Amino acid sequence: MRHRYTDQNLSPAAMLLPVKIWSGGREGEWAVTGKLDTAADMTAIPRDLPGPEGVPRFATRRIRQTGRVESTYLVEVELDGQVYSIEAVGHGATYALIGRDILNELKLIADGPAEVFELVHRAR
Numbered sequence: 161m162r163h164r165y166t167d168q169n170l171s172p173a174a175m176l177l178p179v180k181i182w183s184g185g186r187e188g189e190w191a192v193t194g195k196l197d198t199a200a201d202m203t204a205i206p207r208d209l210p211g212p213e214g215v216p217r218f219a220t221r222r223i224r225q226t227g228r229v230e231s232t233y234l235v236e237v238e239l240d241g242q243v244y245s246i247e248a249v250g251h252g253a254t255y256a257l258i259g260r261d262i263l264n265e266l267k268l269i270a271d272g273p274a275e276v277f278e279l280v281h282r283a284r
Contacts, residue, residue: 161240165275175270175277179256180238181205181248193255194239196268196277200259203237207250221249237262242281 165173179194190209207230219232231250236243237258244262251257267280 162276162278165272165277173275176255177239177279179258181209181235181256183233183235194237194258195255196263197257197259198263198268200257202261203246203248203259204251204253204257205233205235205237205248206254206256207231207252208254218247223249239266240279240281242266 163175163177166176175196177194177196178191180189180191182189192206192209201224218234220229221232222229232247233250234245235248236245237248237256238244239258239262244265246261248256265282269278269280271277
């Protein structure tokens with residue numbers, strides 16, 4: 161599916177798209193903005209999403225870039241109608257970072273001058 165870059169006060173503009181995140185059942189689904197991050201090893205979700213009734217913590221991991229230890233969560237992430245079951249790390253932003261654990265499962269075509277990008281999902 162084709163998307164426009166979104167600036168949202170980012171310079172340069174970034175590849176942002178709506179994503180849905182849930183764990184265990186879609187009744188606890190969250191809609192957040194996803195920022196494609198080809199440098200991220202794994203997807204990161206806002207740590208404020210999992211509340212007492214929300215996503216249970218799965219494990220902890222030390223993040224190489226920051227040295228911090230963060231909780232991880234088993235979640236489903238939906239991009240353009242395609243669902244990915246992953247272990248995601250929590251982070252302090254209000255958006256999800258879509259990392260290579262998902263990006264390596266699809267084809268990303270970025271046209272920077274036109275500020276559009278396309279995600280082509282593999283048939284599953």
